[in-house]
Amino acid sequence: MPQSKDTVKEFDFNARDFERVRGLIYKRAGISLADSKQEMVYSRLARRLRATGIDSFAKYLDDLEAGRLGEEWESFTNALTTNLTSFFREAHHFPLLADHIKGKREPLTIWCSASSTGEEPYSIAMTVCEAFNTLTPNCQIVATDIDTNVLAHAANGVYTMDRLDKMAPERQRRFFLKGKGDREGMARVRPELRNMITFKQLNLLADGWPISGQFDAIFCRNVMIYFDKATQRKILARFVPLMKPDALLFAGHSENFLYVSESLKLRGKTVYELDDNAAARKTPQRT
Numbered sequence: 516m517p518q519s520k521d522t523v524k525e526f527d528f529n530a531r532d533f534e535r536v537r538g539l540i541y542k543r544a545g546i547s548l549a550d551s552k553q554e555m556v557y558s559r560l561a562r563r564l565r566a567t568g569i570d571s572f573a574k575y576l577d578d579l580e581a582g583r584l585g586e587e588w589e590s591f592t593n594a595l596t597t598n599l600t601s602f603f604r605e606a607h608h609f610p611l612l613a614d615h616i617k618g619k620r621e622p623l624t625i626w627c628s629a630s631s632t633g634e635e636p637y638s639i640a641m642t643v644c645e646a647f648n649t650l651t652p653n654c655q656i657v658a659t660d661i662d663t664n665v666l667a668h669a670a671n672g673v674y675t676m677d678r679l680d681k682m683a684p685e686r687q688r689r690f691f692l693k694g695k696g697d698r699e700g701m702a703r704v705r706p707e708l709r710n711m712i713t714f715k716q717l718n719l720l721a722d723g724w725p726i727s728g729q730f731d732a733i734f735c736r737n738v739m740i741y742f743d744k745a746t747q748r749k750i751l752a753r754f755v756p757l758m759k760p761d762a763l764l765f766a767g768h769s770e771n772f773l774y775v776s777e778s779l780k781l782r783g784k785t786v787y788e789l790d791d792n793a794a795a796r797k798t799p800q801r802t
């Protein structure tokens with residue numbers, strides 16, 4: 516990679532190293548890294564070289580591929596995911612979810628399939644609590660991500676107060692416990708909210724998903740953008756059997772699933788449902 520004369524890098528990092536990283540993360544997580552991500556890859560993986568005490572990218576990648584670095588595959592993957600998220604991101608989705616679940620009597624199940632540090636599944640949980648006006652609704656949320664670091668953060672449920680800034684004070688009071696003393700400036704989600712959610716590692720690219728059942732809603736937001744069309748198509752085809760006939764599928768603001776799945780139709784802005792044929796195939800026929 517060309518270097519300006521006043522930026523001397525700690526580790527040599529050339530185009531071949533970048534191509535290798537690109538191939539490995541694509542194969543492992545489906546993530547397609549653009550050419551413009553070279554600097555990002557360097558700075559994120561330089562930390563892994565320091566942590567493993569390896570002094571060149573070529574050796575780090577050789578050892579990783581040869582399986583000589585034990586658990587390092589996990590850290591390599593964690594280092595290359597982008598985890599940007601926030602509470603009630605793409606806010607228009609949440610009233611739609613509330614309308615969808617109100618009046619349902621059976622236990623609700625919702626899957627948040629790229630849950631990052633937890634703001635998204637906790638926003639879903641708050642929406643369900645508000646819809647049924649209770650802190651203990653009959654609802655199970657499964658929150659998954661490939662990245663084990665963000666899952667640990669999410670399961671812990673502790674956030675700096677500035678993450679809650681855009682949330683109405685009433686919501687903050689109802690769903691969070693504010694830290695005092697040396698926890699000043701932090702907030703923890705209430706245990707009732709935490710108990711609604713099961714956190715699990717799940718790679719959307721993996722052959723077997725540790726998840727089953729029929730969901731009322733699936734959130735798959737701002738992760739498909741990292742995947743190519745063929746990968747998106749495969750993942751969407753695997754969502755369909757996991758959706759109840761009237762389930763909703765929520766996508767990110769720049770993701771369009773209509774061009775990659777024949778089984779879906781648009782229900783609202785970046786919200787999908789099964790098309791009539793796919794839904795009919797799921798509904799038991801009465802004779």
Ligand SMILES: C[S@@+](CC[C@H](N)C(=O)[O-])C[C@H]1O[C@@H](n2cnc3c(N)ncnc32)[C@H](O)[C@@H]1O
Nearest residue numbers: 544596599600629631661662718719736737738
């Ligand atoms: C930009 S964040 C989006 C978080 C949240 N869904 C939102 O919209 O705010 C993308 C998340 O997808 C996860 N991810 C990337 N590749 C994945 C894969 N193959 N399987 C599961 N999760 C993946 C990343 O770890 C990251 O937490």
